[in-house]
Amino acid sequence: MLTFPGGKTKCLTFSYDDGIFQDMRLVQLFNLHGIKGTFNLNSGKMSRVDVWQNQDVQVRHMEPEHLKELYLGQEVAVHTVHHKHLYALSDEELSAELAQDKIALENLFGYPIYGMAYPFGDCDERIEAAVAKEGLYYGRCVQTTGTFALPENPLAWKGTAHHNDPKLMDYAEQFLSDGDELRLFYIWGHSYEFDVNRNWNVIEDLCAKLGGRDDVWYATNGEVVRWMKQNKLC
Numbered sequence: 001m002l003t004f005p006g007g008k009t010k011c012l013t014f015s016y017d018d019g020i021f022q023d024m025r026l027v028q029l030f031n032l033h034g035i036k037g038t039f040n041l042n043s044g045k046m047s048r049v050d051v052w053q054n055q056d057v058q059v060r061h062m063e064p065e066h067l068k069e070l071y072l073g074q075e076v077a078v079h080t081v082h083h084k085h086l087y088a089l090s091d092e093e094l095s096a097e098l099a100q101d102k103i104a105l106e107n108l109f110g111y112p113i114y115g116m117a118y119p120f121g122d123c124d125e126r127i128e129a130a131v132a133k134e135g136l137y138y139g140r141c142v143q144t145t146g147t148f149a150l151p152e153n154p155l156a157w158k159g160t161a162h163h164n165d166p167k168l169m170d171y172a173e174q175f176l177s178d179g180d181e182l183r184l185f186y187i188w189g190h191s192y193e194f195d196v197n198r199n200w201n202v203i204e205d206l207c208a209k210l211g212g213r214d215d216v217w218y219a220t221n222g223e224v225v226r227w228m229k230q231n232k233l234c
Contacts (some may be wrong), residue, residue: 002182002231004217009180011217012210013167014223015140015159015188017079017117019044019067020060020062022191027070029204033211036219039071040079040117040140043104058072059192068109075220076100076109078116079135086122094127098134115139115154117188128155137225140188148175148183154234159186163203164193172209185210186223 005009014037016026023039030037037146042061051060057109062070080086080097083105090095102113114137118127121142133141145162151157161168168187175185187206194200210216228234 002009008217011183011184011219013186013219015221015222017190019061020192029207033207035207035211036218036220038075038077040077043101044081049076054085055197064108073223076105080119083119083122086127094130117120123156131155148185150184154228159188161187163187165187
């Protein structure tokens with residue numbers, strides 16, 4: 001029977017976008033519970049303090065000096081250089097947004113970058129082909145499935161749920177229930193949303209429930225896809 005590393009049948013992974021100040025609190029929470037995630041960064045927004053308001057919450061990108069230390073033990077991935085709508089870009093512009101972000105992140109963090117999250121969820125066959133051409137294995141969409149299935153097409157990867165899904169804790173119960181089938185629980189979002197919605201308790205409760213378990217493989221998005229490739233599942 002096929003299992004995840006360590007003979008486990010359950011895998012938990014997270015994906016968070018934009019490289020914003022609130023990631024510091026989220027990474028601290030993940031580290032506390034032994035949880036891994038992937039953080040999708042825009043290299044073109046690191047060279048200046050980029051601040052905006054979402055309701056009454058200040059959101060800003062982080063500058064690069066301390067990012068390597070912050071995301072140590074987690075994974076970073078491409079989110080394009082400037083976070084543009086990819087549908088509107090020419091083939092040349094699209095290639096540049098992907099390739100330049102990948103190179104910048106690899107130079108900053110010192111390891112290969114394996115995937116990305118699509119800005120605004122923009123994804124079609126042309127965009128997927130451009131992602132694959134740049135040597136990236138996966139791209140995360142904004143749509144979700146409400147299931148624990150492995151992605152049929154990692155270049156159009158749909159997670160289980162956004163962290164604001166009202167069924168989130170129900171999914172957690174289902175994920176942890178008995179059974180031998182492979183289960184991949186994939187949650188995504190933006191960490192500033194916890195400030196906007198005043199609901200850090202949602203992710204705190206989820207991490208406390210799912211973290212520190214012997215029967216769960218805690219993996220980054222890239223680790224999941226590399227395991228799938230090793231087992232010829234994609």
